[in-house]
Every structure is written in structure tokens, then in C-alpha cells.
Amino acid sequence: MRFDIRMSGLGGQGMVTAANILGSAAVKDGKHSIVIPFFGAEKRLAPTESYVRISSEEVYEKGEVTYPNVIMVFHEEVITKGKCYTMPFYEGLQQDGLLIINDSDEISLSERNTQSLKERNARIFYVPASQIALDVAGTELATNMAMLGALVGATDIVTFDSLEKAIAERFGERKFVASATTAALDDVLKRKYARAQELVEKNMEAVRVAAKSIKDS
């Protein structure tokens, strides 16, 4: 199975981090993966995208995923206010593609958009990822983890085991190359938890709750 994933959201929500963790987990599962952020001078709350390609075969393509089969929307304003470089937000979505949107309620779309998504036979999941992050992990900064949980719930794209290892690696002691703003958020996140292990556990809990909510729906 080949996954071409686009993550859209606002700067600071952790799309880039989520993409890195997801790709890393896929590699731990023995798959091939290429991860690339949308590369601008990204600032907090500005539209941001990141991309992950995962396959059991070798992956060659570089650059943006222009024709994704999975689109993850991290913030409702991506849709409602068009805070997105790719317009409309489902642009390029392949036939039978998957949409995962961070919201507890369904967002009302224009008739044209609804029709267009219907023609593509898109599967749409709503998951209250930010709420789960707050409730389970105690911080909205875990929204990205809950979104990954939803993705795993819908696709089984990676194993929980590898995901946990990838999270531990990302927030562990190893030096990780991150942009200055991402590094600052990392610090905030790490301060929230007494130990690195607690951070990993809480985040994994958010992952599992989100995954379950999708499986159950």
C-alpha cells in the first residue's frame, strides 16, 4: 500500500513534527518513507504544510505531495478561512482518498465542495484531536499526536510500538535538527512533563484514544 500524505494546519500545531515521527515510525516498521516539510519562512499560526510518503516499495519522489491519498487538516480555519497554501483544501486528493479533520463537529462545506468530494468518493473522518490532546495529554500541543492516532485508527499505517519508539526518539536526548520556532515549542512541551518518559506516555495515550475514536466511529 502506498500512502501520500499531506498535513495542513497552522504554524505551531506540529505538522512538521508529526510528519517526522510518522515517517520515522514507518521506517521502524521496515517500510520506506520520505518526509519533507513545506519550506517557507514558517511563522507561528501561519499556514503550514508537511508531507509524508510511505510505502513497502522504495520511494523516490521529492517535494510536495501534489496528489495525496490522505489529507490531514489540523485546524478548522484551514477550511473555514482558507488558511492553506493549497486551495481548496482537498485539491489533488486522489479517488477514494481519506480526509482526517481536527474538529468535533462536521464543518459545513459549500455545495460545490461537497459535490466535488463526493465525486472523488472521499472518506471523511472528524476527530476532536485538540480536545483529546487537552483531556488526555493535558496540553493542546499534543494535537499532532492525536491526529497521528486518528490516522493509525483509519489506516493502520504504522504500529503503535514503532510510533512510541519514534516519539521517544524525537523528544529524547538525541540532538534533533529543528527550526528555531520548533525548538522553542519542544522546550515548552518538555517543561510540561517531569520526565521524558511521561511525555512519551501521555502522547501515546492521546494517540490511542484518537485511534480508538476512529475505529469506533
Add this chain to the structure above:
Amino acid sequence: MIPKISPGFEDVLPVEYRELVQDGSYGRNLRIKDLGTFKESIEEHPLCAGCALSLSIRLIVASLPCPEDTIVVGTTGCNSILMPQLAIHNIHSLFGNQNAVASGLKRALKIRYPDKHKDVVVVAGDGGTADIGLSMTMHSWFRRENITTIMLDNEGYSNTGGQESSMTREGVVLYMAPLGKKYPKTRMFEIARESGCAYVAAVSPASPRRLEKMVRRAILVARAIGPTYVQIYCPCATNYKFSPSETLKRTKDDEQIREYMSSDAKELIERLGE
């Protein structure tokens, strides 16, 4: 390295090389006062008759504390026409990048010869130092590189035919300043002092012994403490259109002798008895 000829080849080398080996300045701690009694390491050069810049280089080379362990970095300009005739390793890279090249060179030599002083001395014109290469000159000072920068200030671009430079004095008419230069001479002495040079001096070849003292001080301080700067006033007879024989008089009349040293440098100079 003190040059020695391989046995058996003594007789085949041209005479000026034999003189360099038998009577050169390497490893002998010679001074300007000894000029005329040893073989100088500059061979015949193509600069103009009465050139104060070539006189300055001649005096600088005679002042080097360790010519056998000195590498000279030059830049484009009249000096680079003379440099190939100098029997001391010297580099011409590009116009203006001499202090950046010298920074890399000095660091490489520190790595390769940790137990030896390898003096890296920049000898460049005013255009290369204060105009096109100003950022690289100043940044080598900011970084506190252990190099000596010697500016040959002939107040203009001479090699290219006599254009105004930032070291030209206000009001002077040269090419590219057809109505006379509209701003004063750049205050490189002050810039050097404020940029972190541990030793700064201004002199001219009209005062050879003072020039020697300053060049030696600059190199010895650069070895031990940090960047140093010597500005040598050497007016250009060709482009300022005066008789070559007047060079020395002009130099003497207009030279400004100044010296600044940091407290560390002062202590070192006193300790070395320089």
C-alpha cells in the same frame, strides 16, 4: 625553511639563487641597518622608478623578524606586480580578499605547525584594504586573527591608472573623481584600533628605522596576542604626477607617525625589549 641547495647542484643554479643561500637574510635576524650587507630576498622588480611603495615593501621585508617562517598574502595592485620576485612564499588570490585568505592560512598553519611561529603578513594596497576588501579586513580584526595587516597607502588606485580611493584626500582630482574627491580620507588607524587590533601604527618609508620597529612590533604582537595593523604612507609619483626624485621629500613632509598599543601589547613589547 632556510634554503639550502642539494649537493652537486650548487654550480648549476643561477647566481642570484646562490647569493640567496650564501648571503640571504634567512635565520640571521638581520635588520634594516644591515641593508646593503646581505642579499635581499626581493629580486629585480618592474615597479616605477622612485616608487615609494616598492621602497616600503623592501623595508618591510628587511624588517621581518623571521623571513624563513613568514608567508606574505598580497592582493591585486602594484604590490602584486612586485611580489612574484620575492623569495618568501606569497599568495595573490583575488582583489580584496587578502585578510580572509590570511585568516584561513594562519589557522591551517597553526594546525599543521603547532610548535612553530608561522607569521602570516598581509601586504596590500589601500584599495584592497580599505575599499573592496574592507569587510574582510575588518572582520579578520573582529575575529582577532593572529595576522599582521600592512597597508601600503599610496592614496589611490595606481595599478589601474590612477583612480581615487577612499584613502585619497578630500579635494584631490583623480580619475573617477573628476570634480575632486568629495569626502575625507578614511580613518583606517582609528577603525583598526576600534576593531580590535592590539597594535596599530602609521609610518612612512621616510623613517626607515621607525618603520622597522613598527613592523617588528606588529608581527610579534600578532603572534602572541591578536591582529595588528600598520599603515605605510607611500605616495605615487606616477599618478600624482610629481618627479620620482621628489618622492622622499613628499613622503617626509606628509608622513604622520602614530602608534597605539593595547595594554597587553605594551607589556609584551616591553618584555621582548622591542
Add this chain to the structure above:
Amino acid sequence: MKERKVVDPEYLLKEAPREKKFLIGNEAVAEAVKRANVDIGVSYPITPQSEAMHLVGDIYAEGYLKDYYRAEHELGAMAAVAGAAMGGARTFTATSGPGTLRAFEMFPCWAGARLPIVCAFMCRGVNSPLTIQPDNIEIGWLMDTGMLIFHAENPQEFFDMLLQAYVIAEQPDVHIPVGVCADGFFVTHTREIVEVTPEDEMLPPYDPSKSPCPTMDMETPPIRQIRDPFVMKSNYISYNAHASWQQEVRAAAERSRKHIAKYLGSSIEVTNPDAEILLMASGTAAAQARVAVERAQKDGIDAGLVKVKVIRPFPDKEIRELTENPKAILVPEHNIVGWLAREVMSRTDYTKVCGGPRVFGGMTMPPEVILSEIKNLARVI
């Protein structure tokens, strides 16, 4: 820092055990520099190169390099590595797009001075309006500086090519700089599996005594020596010396072919060389083209791919032979000028060569775009 041991270059490049890591291109650069036993690194920030030189700074702090600093600008950085190389040190630096142009005067100077400097170019757009995005137009300019130019497709190749570059650049018969280019972001910021050699094994140190030009340390004869001499006399013979000098720099690049064959395997990688439609691409355009060719083959179109890994010296003979039989040649590129198409056209029947598709200014080149061009060609040939 672990205790390290010097190993044979051929062993390090070909036989040493490899560990899989999930790295971005810029991390792969630092991993390569670590194993290359570099003496001095000089940095200057520019996107998308900066992280690579941050990491080189970090490994300097760990003790892997002997010296490292941030220069005043790219010209200063490139001049400093030139000075260090003339002094007999192994050096590394990197830059991108506008930085390449700011430093440009140094590149022919490196080649002319026969300095074995390795520089990574993380290619990005350079024009106004400002773009920090991938676009490899700068390779088109670097091609004629006298440097060797390698073009990496992915972080793995970036890692390997940097190490290979040091080994090839320092061969006494070559001894010219190597620019290892990779498309910014598409390689520098893309995270994928990179197989790296052991951290405690490194290349032998640089031996300046084998340099074809004397090292500037006052320990190497002759002492009466300038790097590098002007033409001092205006006559036929001294200009002949200068002309011969330039020929010698190009000759050095020719001599590198043997070493490229030994250490890189080949300047090109070919899939289905007998195809009717042959794609020629370098860097990430080759990655996109590979996917497009696979899909075209599935659709019954006879397509093949030649990936050009070495831009200088250009694989003339190989390209001439490969371009003899196909009916059409497609050259997708990540720049507006189409420098690779120009290179291919000048070595074959140019009427067969379609330069394109070209994508630039940071845009991604989806394989679908290349595929549709292949299909268009298939209809007309």
C-alpha cells in the same frame, strides 16, 4: 567524540559496514564531514544550507574538526578555505544560491590554484523577486568554473558523494575543487533512510606533499613562489603560459574520470537504455523522472532513464552512445534555463532532444507532469 581510526578510502567508500539512519540531507552532510577527517570548516548562514553548517559546528565542538568559524560573507568564507587549502589543510564549506553568486569569483580561483576544496551547494533560486526555494540554476553557472560538479539525488547520495569528492579531489593528478550539489529542501530538508559508515572510521589525513602546486608554508620549495603568478610580460609566450594553465585545469578534470569510475562506479545510472523515449535527468529531477518512467512502462510506453550524477567532467562518451538509438530524448529539469538539456543537445542530434518539463522557483515537479510529456512524445514519434 569516539576514538577514531584512519581507514583506507576504498574500504570506507565501498566495504565499511553501514548503519541505517533516518536523516535529512543537511544531517547527512555533517555525517559525511565527520568521516572525511576535515581540518577546517568555514560557514556562513543561508537557507537552505544553514543547518548543515550548524551541524558541522556541532561536530567541531565535539572535536571532529580542528577549526571552524562563521565568516563575514560567502566571499570571505570561500577565500578563507582557499587560504587554508593553500596552507595544506583539508577544508569544507557550503552555500546556496545567492551565496554561491556572492562568492563566485573564488570558484575559478580555487580551480586555477589547484585547490582540492570540497564545497556543498544546496541549490536554490537566486533571482529577484526573492525565493529561498529549490531551483538549481546555479549549477548552470558553476559548470564552467573548472571545478568538478557532482549532483546528488537524495540525502544518501549527498553523503556518499561528499566522501567520494574528497578522495577524488585530492588525487595528485586531479587536485581541483569539487562542488557537490543537491537541490535545496528536496534533499537538504527531506528525511529519508541514509546508510552511514561507522562513526569511528575516517579518511586518511590530507597529504599536501603530493600537491601539484607547492604548499604555502615556507617548508616547501621553492621559496620564491607566488600563488598564483600573473602574466608579467605582455607577449605571446607568457600568454601561452596562461592559456596552458587553463588547459591544465581542464586536463585535471579529464583525469578525474578514471577516479570517478573507481569511486563512484559511473558518472551515470541507466534504466532501460534501449528505450524509444529516453529521459535524461540529474538531481531530484531524476527521482521524479524515475517514477514517471515506471508509470509510462506500465502504460505500455517504451521509456528509459539516464541519471547524470557527474556534471563536470560531463560523461560525453556515455551520453553520445546512449543518445544514438532512442527516437526522442526528454530532459526534465529544476531550472528555467535547461542547462542539462543544453549539455545533452551539444553532444547528440539536437533535433531529438526535448528540453523539459522545467519547473523552478521552488515548485515541485510531480511525476505526473513528466508522464504527460512522455505520453505526448509517444504520440508523435
Add this chain to the structure above:
Amino acid sequence: MHFPIILFLTKNWLESHMASAICSQKDYKVVPGPEAYLSPAAASMGIVLPEKGQGLIEGQIVSEKVAMEAIAKKLLGAKNPTFFPGPNVLWAVSEKAVAKAVALQEMVKAVPGMKIIPMPDYRPKYPMINPEVEINPNHPNLTIWHNEIDVCVFAGVHCHYANLALKIIRGGTDCYTIALCANPGHEDAMISLRDVHVEDIRRLTKVIERLREGSK
């Protein structure tokens, strides 16, 4: 001076500007000139350097032994054989350099009438060189012309400067050039040995002496 300069210009301009053109490379030979207004670098004409244990004769790779024999024959048959020692052997920078200098002088003694003209450094010398006493890589063919040297040997010259000089000599004179290189050799010389160290020079001297005795 070579007369049909226009002809040379046309042929070689094409060759040097189509340095990679396979057709013009096929039969390229590195032979005494005068070759051209601006002769191409042999490496650009498809001539490759020998591997360890091999030598080059006029662009063809041969065994080291064959190359040594050829050098000996050329030197012994020369009217005016000349040795051009470079800075690496002229200057006693190390014991190795001195040993090499001594071995090279023995080689010179083995060749009847062989002269030594040194290349003491690489500066573009001002204002002129005296071709009777020195060679300079920035104007090597002055030396060759003036002295009517028909066979010369280079040793101890840094590779870059050796190649400049060899190419200019080939371009402007009919001198037969031989390069004894400590590194991988020189395509621009008519005969080149690689990795030449003291013992190799001694071996070459022995070959010269053997051939000289044989021809008596």
C-alpha cells in the same frame, strides 16, 4: 619557426575546442612539435595516465621496463640531451630530496654530454630569463629554442608546472620530452614514468649504462 601556422591553427583549434570529440581523439599521439599555435592538453585528447608499474610512450601505455629502455635509447641517441631539475630536487629540503638529487646527477653522468639547466622556481621572472642558465615554466620554450635541445628530462618539478612547461615545449619546439614523476606521471611528455623514487632513478641509470656499453 614553423611555417604553415595557419594550417596548424585550423586543425588544432578544432581539436582543442572539441576536446571531447571522440573522432579527433582516436589517433592522438604525443610527439615532438612544433604542434600548434595553442596545442591541446594531452589529457583532453583522451590520453590517460599509466597505472603503477607502467609508463607512457607518446600517449601509449607500456610497461615501466619498456619505458625505461625507450628513455635510455632517446638519451643516448640525442645530440644535445639536457636535464631540467626542478625545485623538489634542487633544494635540499629533506634527506629524500638530497638522495634523489644525487641519484639524478648519477643519471646525468651516465649520458655522454648531458647538460643540466635548472628550474629553480616558478615565478614569472622579471625582466627576462637567461636560457643558458635556467628554465622557467612561464617561458620554457625560450630555453628549448635557444639551446637546440633535442631531448630533455624533467624531474623534481611540481606536477602542475611540469605539465605547463611540457605542453608549451611540445607546442613550440621539436624537443623530445621525458618526465620522471614522483606522482602519477605526465601525459604531456613524450615518455613518462610514474612513482619515480631514488631506487627507480638508479634502475634507469643502470639501463642507460647497459645500453651505452652495449652500443660500444
Add this chain to the structure above:
Amino acid sequence: MSFIAKLAEDLCTGCKQCIFACPEPNIIRFNGNTKKVEFYIDKCKGCGLCAEACKFDALEITLA
């Protein structure tokens, strides 16, 4: 037409000022025995700086 320096040996005091003023290397040499300077005139460009520097009128510039 070119100029060179000419030394009146009897006026030379051996003060070396001319040596310090000459922009050309190795032309004016000091003879330790006679305690006077000597000219290696081949390379003299006739600029006149030595004559300017000489306080004893021992030097003049003449037609070569």
C-alpha cells in the same frame, strides 16, 4: 634615454642613507672594508631617491 646614479666616492661617508632610500633591492651595497657604498648599477632606474637622501652631495643622477 635613461638615467642612473653616479657616486663620488671621496664624498661618501658610508652613512647608508642612500641604501635606505633606494626602492630597488640589491643595487647599493655597503663595503665593509672601505666603509663606503658601492653601486651595482645594472638594475638602477635612475629615480634619484638616493641623491635626495644623500646629505653629503656624494650622489648625482646622470645620463646613462
